[in-house]
Amino acid sequence: MTDLSNSGGVNLLVFVMKQGRLTESILKNYTLFHRGFCDSKVSIMIIVTGCENVQPIMDTWWTENEASFTNAGMLFDGHACVCASKGRKTDTGYLDEDLVRESMAVVKRLVVQYCMSNGWEKVRNSKLVVLNIH
Numbered sequence: 001m002t003d004l005s006n007s008g009g010v011n012l013l014v015f016v017m018k019q020g021r022l023t024e025s026i027l028k029n030y031t032l033f034h035r036g037f038c039d040s041k042v043s044i045m046i047i048v049t050g051c052e053n054v055q056p057i058m059d060t061w062w063t064e065n066e067a068s069f070t071n072a073g074m075l076f077d078g079h080a081c082v083c084a085s086k087g088r089k090t091d092t093g094y095l096d097e098d099l100v101r102e103s104m105a106v107v108k109r110l111v112v113q114y115c116m117s118n119g120w121e122k123v124r125n126s127k128l129v130v131l132n133i134h
Contacts, residue, residue, distance in 0.1 A: 009119025011118075015045065015046045018050045019050045019054070022072060044076055045080070051083060062079050062081050
């Protein structure tokens with residue numbers, strides 16, 4: 001098994017959640033991964049799924065909810081409100097096929113934009129040994 005120090009480090013955190021309210025567990029996961037494991041030194045983006053019925057556009061969900069995340073100290077470099085399911089099959093394809101394609105393009109663009117070229121690695125503190133010589 002390869003650990004992060006042997007794999008080139010962490011280049012990007014992608015935080016995925018289904019649209020809804022900000023909960024304690026969402027905040028704890030953000031804190032654990034972004035602050036705890038990565039010392040807030042790795043770019044992080046949020047992908048919010050289930051936004052296919054948000055009107056007038058999927059990104060409206062983020063516009064209406066971003067302040068809740070900011071007030072909780074959850075800061076993201078980028079965001080995407082997406083449709084991750086094609087929906088029901090129709091005579092001409094799938095109900096939300098166009099939204100899925102649009103969502104894929106947005107996510108790909110964000111990954112390219114925010115992925116760090118050099119992976120971040122947590123530096124382990126070496127033990128400091130102090131000798132008192134009298």
